[in-house]
Every structure is written in structure tokens, then in C-alpha cells.
Amino acid sequence: MSFPGQQVEKPKDVYGIIFDAGSTGSRIHIFHFISYGPGKQMTLVKDTFREVKPGLSAYAANIDKAAKSLIGMLDEAKMIVPIDLRHSCPIALKATAGLRLLGPETSEFILTKVHELFKTYPFLMIDNSIEIMSGIDEGVFSWITVNYMLDLLVNNQPTVVALDLGGGSTQLTFVPFNPATLAQAPENFKKNITLFGTNYKLYTHSYLGLGLMSARFQMMDNIPGDPPKLTTPCFNPGITDTLSKEGIKYIVSARPDHNGFEPCYSIAQGLIKKNVQLVPELKDHRIMAFSYFYDRGVDSRLIDPAGGNVTVGNFLEAAKNVCSNHLKDQPYLCMDLTYIYSILHDGYTLPLEKNIQLTKKVKGIEISWALGAMFDVFAKATYYGSSAHLYSPQALPPTSTPHRLFRPPLLPTRSSPPPPPPHTLPPTSTPHRLFPCPPSTPPHRLFPPTSTPHRLFPPHLYSPHALPPTSTPHTLFPPTSPLSHSSAHLSLSLLGLFCPPPSLSSPALLCPPLSLPLRSSAHLSSHDNSLHLSCLPCLHHHHHF
Structure with missing residues (x-):
């Protein structure tokens, strides 16, 4: 899939690796792109996909085994990515609902082990490349993947709805289409992104705990015992099964009486109506559903493995049929189909005749959030000093935190208040800012967020030879960062902030203490992409700014 652009010049092979650490398994996507230079869109050549089960969250009681479960897929990635491109091949792991539900302490231990493992491989790691992904990002990245693969992100074409049903x-x-939908939606359901030069105002939400596997437990009655039991009206009385959760094995069976579709649907409907926000206009959109939506469509023979179109009513009919004739080899199919029907009809208010496209792949590429996340990782890698040829600043994929160095003009204007003095910067939730941004302006960050604030002030406390230990050097740009930007100007009115570096390949060091305050300035040339820094004597000999 490629986008219209300028004349193709010197195409380059580009690789990237995304691990999808889901609740039911860990998956690797090894992406191979062709890049045609800054400002031009990449062509996706291949997505090599592998999966292992169970997922990382299944190793809560044995954390050391969690990271080791990824070794086989990492070794395969090492074989696929050419030797001369491994150092520039970014790698990232994004965990979803499975680790979110474990709690911060256990999930942090698991991710730390994964980080230690990744460092033993020759791939590019950037800050925050191993993390629990927010539900909003998961939904947005899936939407990007679907619409990118369908070539709908060009020429202002109507985009499709992305419905993703995971395990957690x-x-x-x-x-x-309707402005009232966003106007009436909660703030955490809205997301503005700029993708390939076009702005999109998205309605997006992730319902944690309403994935298919999580919903199963909520549709059962827990009966303590040894072993503990789970009962549900969604099981045939003649069927039993075992189900594990967080290391505990349960015996699953039908309720003693009143089983079948109606009591099963009553439970699913109550769960959905209690938690899902109604979306009346969804019925007017083209909808594409994947993950467990697709899987259960295949299992119930509503579609063949190639994918296809179904109606909401088809899910209802399939659920009633399966609940009346339980399949011993698929004991949860009655429950799953009933739950899916309730999501679509009771949650998203889709009528029975509404058509939905179920798919697993588009043009041979697996549909998931991973491809959208890959664009995000490339954007971060670009500004952290690698893969700079992939994007121009006008064609950055969206991120939950804008990874822009600055947006001209940065200096205060008459309509905006001047920055506070360097020694009295107010605390912010994001400490890596030269100036506080107005509420309507995206953050102008020079540094990625880290757990250790990279404060540049006050300069009189440090000399270049006495910098406090941090996990990241106090540099304007990473030492190996070949910065590329079409046009930008940066002026810094900060006391003794930076001395001119010998070259872009060297860190911009903090100025040593001087008897005379300095006013620093910086200019980024649009002709040769070089950064010019200079220290200018301040007009005031005292600390009056």
C-alpha cells in the first residue's frame, strides 16, 4: 500500500518490530517497508507474524518465564532483519488489557525483565518502547491500520469504523458525521490526530474488562470450593470444562436449571447496558470488525476464513442456534456469540439489518493495532536520532504525546504571556519544557518523558564536570541524532543555558558558571539542517530578566 507522492528517489528498505503483548498470547510483527525519502509515504512490503501462548500476564506467578517466552520470536526477527539494518530497526513491546489488569507492581516487574532481554539483541530501543499501552492508543492504532490498508487515508475519502474485540x-x-456525537461524548472519548497531512477528529474508547475472555468470567457465578466452580446458563447441562485465571483453575458447568439463549442473553445485556456508551449514528457508517468478532464469525460458519459480510441479525440467529445445540468441542460458543450480539445491538445500537464486514487480513496483512503503533514508533525514532529519512515534520503519524521539537513561533507574542524567570519555573506534569505551553497549544518538547526530570535550571548549580547522574544525558538532541526539519527557529532566553557544540554529533553541554550572565540563542537552518547555537552577552549585568 502506497500513497501518492513526489517522484520516487533512492528507495530504502526499512524494518520495524512490534510485540503485541495481549491477554491471551504474545505476538510479533516484523514489518518491512520501502521508504522513498522525507515527506513521502512508505510502502508496506511484508508483515511477518508469529504468536506464542499464553500471554505475559499468565506468568504473574513466575515472572522470569514471561520474558523467556519471547526468545524464539526475537531470534526469528534477528534472522529476518538484514545485519546492516538491525541497528536502525526500532523494536517495541506494547502490552494491552492482560497486563493492565494485573496491577502496576506485577506488570512493572514483567516489563523490566522484557527490557533486560531486548537489550541483548542488536535492535534499536528508544525511551518508553516497552510499556502498557493506553486503551485510547489501542483503538486509534487499530483505526489507522484498517484505513491505511484500505487506502482510505488519502484524498479525503470517508473512513471506516474499526471495531476490535480482544481478550481483555x-x-x-x-x-x-454528526458534530453532536463528539459534542455530547465524554472528553476521554475524543482524540484529535494529524495523519499524513490530514486532521481527524475521532470518537474512540476502550472498554477495559469487556473483552471476550474477561466477559466470560463476568457472565458466570463463582462458587467457592476445592476446586472452585463457575456456573453459567450459557452452557449445555451435559458439558463441563476447565478455565484458568491468574493461576487458579476453575471447573465450569451449566446452572442446575434455566439454561439456554434467553437467560444467557439477559446476563450479557445487563453487562453491556451497564458499561457501554450508546452511539446512535454508528448505524450510518461502514463498519469493519476484526479479532474475536472475526474468529467467532468463522467458528459459527457465518463467514469462511477469507472473511465476509454479516448482519447483526446473523449473530443473533447463530447464537440462538448454538445455544440450542451446544457443540462439545466449542463449549463457549453460545456465550461468545450471545455476548457479541449484545455488544453490537445493545451497546452500539446497531439494528438487526446493519451490515458488518468481518476480516482478519487486508491484502495479506493481519489487521490489528500493531501497524498503527509501528508508525508511532517510527515517528519517535525519527526525532530520537534514527530513521530520520522516514518522515517529514508535516507527515508525522499521531501519538498520544506530540513528538514535535517545536512549532514556530516558540517565543512569546503580545497575545501570550512571557515565560517566567528561569529560577521560578512552575512545576508541570511534564517537566521537559522550555516554556509552559498555552492550553490550546500542543507541548513543545525537546525531550521524551522519562522518570528522571531533565531540568536545565538553575544553571548556577552545575558545571559540565559536575552534572547530577541521570539515566539520560542533558543534551539538546541525542549525540548521534541527525536532525531533519524543513523550517524551524528556536530562541532561548535562558541564563547561561547552552554553549555552542562543536557539531551536531556532540552533546550541547551546559555552560560553565560565568561571572557575566549569558543569553543563548539557537537557529535551525532550513538549508543544511544544521543547528547554530551562540552565547550572547546579556544587556543586564544582574539577574533581572
Whole structure:
């Protein structure tokens, strides 16, 4: 898939690796792109996909085994990525609902082990490349993947709705036709992104705990005992099964009486109506559903493995049929189909005749959030000093935190208040800012967020030879960062902040203490992409700014 652009010049092979650490398994996507230079869109050549089960969250009681479960897929990635491109091949792991539900302490231990493992491989790691992904990002990245693969992100074409049903959560993302949909939606359901030069105002939400596997437990009655039991009206009385959760094995069976579709649907409907926000206009959109939506469509023979179109009513009919004739080899199919029907009809208010496209792949590429996340990782890698040829600043994929160095003009204007003095900067939730940004302006960050604030002030406390230990050097740009930007100007009115570096390949050091305050300035040339820094004597000999 490629986008219209300028004349193709010197195409380059580009690789990237995304691990999808889901609740039911860990998956690797090894992406191979062709890049045609700054400002031009990449062509996706291949997505090599592998999966292992169980997922990382299954190793809560044995954390050392969690990271080791990824070794086989890492070794395969090492074989696929050419030797001369491994150092520039970014790698990232994004965990979803499974680790979110474990709690911060256990999930942090697991991710730390994964980080230690990744460092033993020759791939590019950037800050925050191993993390628990927010539900909003998961939904947005899935929407990007679907619409990118369908070539709908060019020429202002109407985009499709992305419905993703995972094991621990489910996501809905689309561009509303009706302005009232966004106006009436909660703030955490809205997301503005700029993708390939076009702005999109998205309605997006991730319902944590409403994934298919999580919903199963909520649709059962827990009966303590040894072993503990789970009962549900969604099981045939003649069927039993075992189900494990967080290391505990349960015996699953039908309720003593009143089983079948109606009591099963009553439980699913109550769960959905209690938790899902109604979206009336969704019925007017083209909808594409994947993950467990697709899997259960195949299992119930509504579609063949190639994918296809179904109606909401088809899910209802399939659920009633399966609940009346339980399949011993698929004991949960009655429950799953009933739950899916309730999400679509009771949650998203889709009528029975509404058509939905179920798919697993588009043009041979697996549909998931991973491809959208890969664009995000490339954007971060670009500004952290690698893969700079992939994007121009006008064609950055969206991120939950804008990774822009600055947006001219940065200096205060008459309509904006001047920055506070360097020694009295107010605390912010994001400490890596030269100036506080107005509320309507995206953050102008020079540094990625880290757990250790990279404060540049006050300069009189440090000399270049006495910098406090941090996990990241106090540099304007990473030492190996070949910065590329079409046009930008940066002026810093900060006391003794930076001395001119010998070259872009050297860190911009903090100025040593001087008897005379300095006013620093910086200019980024649009002709040769070089950064010019200079220290200018301040007009005031005292600390009056």
C-alpha cells in the first residue's frame, strides 16, 4: 500500500518490530517497508507474524518465564532483519488489557525483565518502547491500520469504523458525521490526530474488562470450593470444562436449571447496558470488525476464513442456534456469540439489518493495532536520532504525546504571556519544557518523558564536570541524532543555558558558571539542517530578566 507522492528517489528498505503483548498470547510483527525519502509515504512490503501462548500476564506467578517466552520470536526477527539494518530497526513491546489488569507492581516487574532481554539483541530501543499501552492508543492504532490498508487515508475519502474485540478489552474508533456525537461524548472519548497531512477528529474508547475472555468470567457465578466452580446458563447441562485465571483453575458447568439463549442473553445485556456508551449514528457508517468478532464469525460458519459480510441479525440467529445445540468441542460458543450480539445491538445500537464486514487480513496483512503503533514508533525514532529519512515534520503519524521539537513561533507574542524567570519555573506534569505551553497549544518538547526530570535550571548549580547522574544525558538532541526539519527557529532566553557544540554529533553541554550572565540563542537552518547555537552577552549585568 502506497500513497501518492513526489517522484520516487533512492528507495530504502526499512524494518520495524512490534510485540503485541495481549491477554491471551504474545505476538510479533516484523514489518518491512520501502521508504522513498522525507515527506513521502512508505510502502508496506511484508508483515511477518508469529504468536506464542499464553500471554505475559499468565506468568504473574513466575515472572522470569514471561520474558523467556519471547526468545524464539526475537531470534526469528534477528534472522529476518538484514545485519546492516538491525541497528536502525526500532523494536517495541506494547502490552494491552492482560497486563493492565494485573496491577502496576506485577506488570512493572514483567516489563523490566522484557527490557533486560531486548537489550541483548542488536535492535534499536528508544525511551518508553516497552510499556502498557493506553486503551485510547489501542483503538486509534487499530483505526489507522484498517484505513491505511484500505487506502482510505488519502484524498479525503470517508473512513471506516474499526471495531476490535480482544481478550481483555474492546475498542471502538471512528470519525463521526454528526458534530453532536463528539459534542455530547465524554472528553476521554475524543482524540484529535494529524495523519499524513490530514486532521481527524475521532470518537474512540476502550472498554477495559469487556473483552471476550474477561466477559466470560463476568457472565458466570463463582462458587467457592476445592476446586472452585463457575456456573453459567450459557452452557449445555451435559458439558463441563476447565478455565484458568491468574493461576487458579476453575471447573465450569451449566446452572442446575434455566439454561439456554434467553437467560444467557439477559446476563450479557445487563453487562453491556451497564458499561457501554450508546452511539446512535454508528448505524450510518461502514463498519469493519476484526479479532474475536472475526474468529467467532468463522467458528459459527457465518463467514469462511477469507472473511465476509454479516448482519447483526446473523449473530443473533447463530447464537440462538448454538445455544440450542451446544457443540462439545466449542463449549463457549453460545456465550461468545450471545455476548457479541449484545455488544453490537445493545451497546452500539446497531439494528438487526446493519451490515458488518468481518476480516482478519487486508491484502495479506493481519489487521490489528500493531501497524498503527509501528508508525508511532517510527515517528519517535525519527526525532530520537534514527530513521530520520522516514518522515517529514508535516507527515508525522499521531501519538498520544506530540513528538514535535517545536512549532514556530516558540517565543512569546503580545497575545501570550512571557515565560517566567528561569529560577521560578512552575512545576508541570511534564517537566521537559522550555516554556509552559498555552492550553490550546500542543507541548513543545525537546525531550521524551522519562522518570528522571531533565531540568536545565538553575544553571548556577552545575558545571559540565559536575552534572547530577541521570539515566539520560542533558543534551539538546541525542549525540548521534541527525536532525531533519524543513523550517524551524528556536530562541532561548535562558541564563547561561547552552554553549555552542562543536557539531551536531556532540552533546550541547551546559555552560560553565560565568561571572557575566549569558543569553543563548539557537537557529535551525532550513538549508543544511544544521543547528547554530551562540552565547550572547546579556544587556543586564544582574539577574533581572
